Amino acid sequence: MSSVLGIAPVTRIEGHLDVFMTIDLVNGVQTVLDARTKGQMFRGFEQILQGHQPLDAVHLTQRICGVCPISHGMASSLALEQALGGVPPSNGRIVRNLILGANFIQSHILHFYHLAALDYIDTTGILDIAPWVPRYTTPDMVKGAAASTFVQHYVQALAMRRKAHQMGAIFGGKLPCSPVFIPGGASQPVTSAKVTSFRTILTELRSFINNIMLPDVQTVATLYPQYYNIGRGPGNLLAYGVFDLDNSGTNKLLKRGRLTKGALGVVDTTQIKEYVKYSWYTPASGNLNPANGVTQASADKVDAYSWIKAPRYQGAVHEVGPLARMWVNGDYRKGISVIDRLMARALEARKVADAMDGWLSQLSAGGSYTRTLVKASGMGVGLTEAPRGALGHWLQISNSVISRYQIVTPTEWNASPMDDNKIHGALEQALKGVKIADPAKPIEALRVIHSFDPCLSCAVHMATPDGDTRQFVVTP
Amino acid sequence: MTDKRAVDTADAPHGMTMRAPTLVLGVGNILLEDEGIGVRVIEAMQGMSLPEGVELFDGATAGADLIDVIADRHRVIVVDAVDADVAPGTVLRFTGKDFARREGTVMSLHQVGFIDAVGMATHLGAAPQEVVVIGVKPAKVGFGLDLSDRIHAVIPGVIRLVLAELEKPLKR
Numbered sequence: 001m002s003s004v005l006g007i008a009p010v011t012r013i014e015g016h017l018d019v020f021m022t023i024d025l026v027n028g029v030q031t032v033l034d035a036r037t038k039g040q041m042f043r044g045f046e047q048i049l050q051g052h053q054p055l056d057a058v059h060l061t062q063r064i065c066g067v068c069p070i071s072h073g074m075a076s077s078l079a080l081e082q083a084l085g086g087v088p089p090s091n092g093r094i095v096r097n098l099i100l101g102a103n104f105i106q107s108h109i110l111h112f113y114h115l116a117a118l119d120y121i122d123t124t125g126i127l128d129i130a131p132w133v134p135r136y137t138t139p140d141m142v143k144g145a146a147a148s149t150f151v152q153h154y155v156q157a158l159a160m161r162r163k164a165h166q167m168g169a170i171f172g173g174k175l176p177c178s179p180v181f182i183p184g185g186a187s188q189p190v191t192s193a194k195v196t197s198f199r200t201i202l203t204e205l206r207s208f209i210n211n212i213m214l215p216d217v218q219t220v221a222t223l224y225p226q227y228y229n230i231g232r233g234p235g236n237l238l239a240y241g242v243f244d245l246d247n248s249g250t251n252k253l254l255k256r257g258r259l260t261k262g263a264l265g266v267v268d269t270t271q272i273k274e275y276v277k278y279s280w281y282t283p284a285s286g287n288l289n290p291a292n293g294v295t296q297a298s299a300d301k302v303d304a305y306s307w308i309k310a311p312r313y314q315g316a317v318h319e320v321g322p323l324a325r326m327w328v329n330g331d332y333r334k335g336i337s338v339i340d341r342l343m344a345r346a347l348e349a350r351k352v353a354d355a356m357d358g359w360l361s362q363l364s365a366g367g368s369y370t371r372t373l374v375k376a377s378g379m380g381v382g383l384t385e386a387p388r389g390a391l392g393h394w395l396q397i398s399n400s401v402i403s404r405y406q407i408v409t410p411t412e413w414n415a416s417p418m419d420d421n422k423i424h425g426a427l428e429q430a431l432k433g434v435k436i437a438d439p440a441k442p443i444e445a446l447r448v449i450h451s452f453d454p455c456l457s458c459a460v461h462m463a464t465p466d467g468d469t470r471q472f473v474v475t476p
Numbered sequence: 477m478t479d480k481r482a483v484d485t486a487d488a489p490h491g492m493t494m495r496a497p498t499l500v501l502g503v504g505n506i507l508l509e510d511e512g513i514g515v516r517v518i519e520a521m522q523g524m525s526l527p528e529g530v531e532l533f534d535g536a537t538a539g540a541d542l543i544d545v546i547a548d549r550h551r552v553i554v555v556d557a558v559d560a561d562v563a564p565g566t567v568l569r570f571t572g573k574d575f576a577r578r579e580g581t582v583m584s585l586h587q588v589g590f591i592d593a594v595g596m597a598t599h600l601g602a603a604p605q606e607v608v609v610i611g612v613k614p615a616k617v618g619f620g621l622d623l624s625d626r627i628h629a630v631i632p633g634v635i636r637l638v639l640a641e642l643e644k645p646l647k648r
Contacts, residue, residue: 063507158596165544176538
């Protein structure tokens, strides 16, 4: 008899995601027959933007999430530039790339060491602080001396993330939520001292990525070769591309493109539609391209099970993320699996960090911004990449204010529910068929989930004092 | 007149980062009405005359990213919305040791926020010596940029509490 296994919430991810799996014995092994990912947060931020000054979008969208505000700043700047006709100068383009690159590096280090590695390494007795507990420990995990080395690297990785954050703030001014993103470039002039400070930290990070992180990811790949065959998903990959190498944005370090049914193709955003049959939105919110997107909540909708919409490209489910980017770019085409996602992410960290060193040399002392004036009306699409995958902002300006704003995040692609044709989302498909040794500790499923680096945009986070809270009252 | 607040570290040589010993950190999501009270207090304090060695910082919704912001400080005063069994608009003061222990119920990095950033900074030997939280129980947490009138009205009182904390000498 089948049973339903829930991981709710999934820990060590960004945001709130519940996963429910129907499991049953297949050839004597508990196997996932069906999986449903449930996004627990209503994404209604788009409504807030309506009626605001267009330039506010850069700052308000960065507030959606404390994990990838930089990617939102980039996407909204690009959308506004398309709507307003602005083109950043080389300094502006490069400064934005460097801030986003710093964010990619810190995010990829965070993902491997602090979110994913604990699925493979038993650190009980060594690392027992929140948010790294609770967690599953299973017999197939690395223990002993090898685990101790990982823990040393884990702590070192915390320090490296801190450095990456410092590095991003050199040009970002302040992180999170950088104030320097603006249509027309970046409001941060370049000085040789900033370039020198940035390069000093970058050199240290490159050394960590090359000498510590890549070997560690390789070690996990060597110890868990079976995970090259687990968690494939739909097999379709989509990348908007990121890190413009010229001011027109034609050439990118990581190209735009897709892999659909085994064939590479170009990306035409008019071929994207979001479906809501199984999402808590009104039917009027579904079957639409984001340029005409509508987001109306319908919390009591029958059959719906997620706050995430189901975006599809030409009706097909596509996975987004570092593996999609590296595949489309021709840098990594070994396979699509749990380990392939980890490998592609680490290799991408190296590729981006190496490129950043070259970009620093292309900066010249002086300004980073070309004046860009607001127009009374216009439309723009900003396509970029967050560390965890393709991010798009769709903007419409009418009567000098924002009249429509739609955001399609990477995790909508990866953790979407079924679409109107009952086709499961990428993560749901990747979980199907996964064998679970111990249903009380479904580590195999967690490894698949974490490999996608899901992020469900931030909602509320409030501090809670311990015990009787009234003892802390100051006023009234 | 010397700059009393943030020291621009961008042009300082690497490894010579100058940090204000006291950090006033506002956290919260300004897109969620009263949830943004911490950030709104920081905004209201910008331009005020503050004692030497105090930096104001808008931490937004960051979690682990705050490690760098809080590391190597003597004292961190956090202003945040708090979930407590009190009436909306109530202001609470508690210290680092009063935080709810959440073993077994941790949801995500975000929710964890700066409390665990303190834990991680401890692993790096860079945790602040003192953490004080000035918390406000929200009245309204929905989609919107404005504070409710009730919470807007407590901003001056919260600022007075922060200023009173700043008057206290640093523990050595």
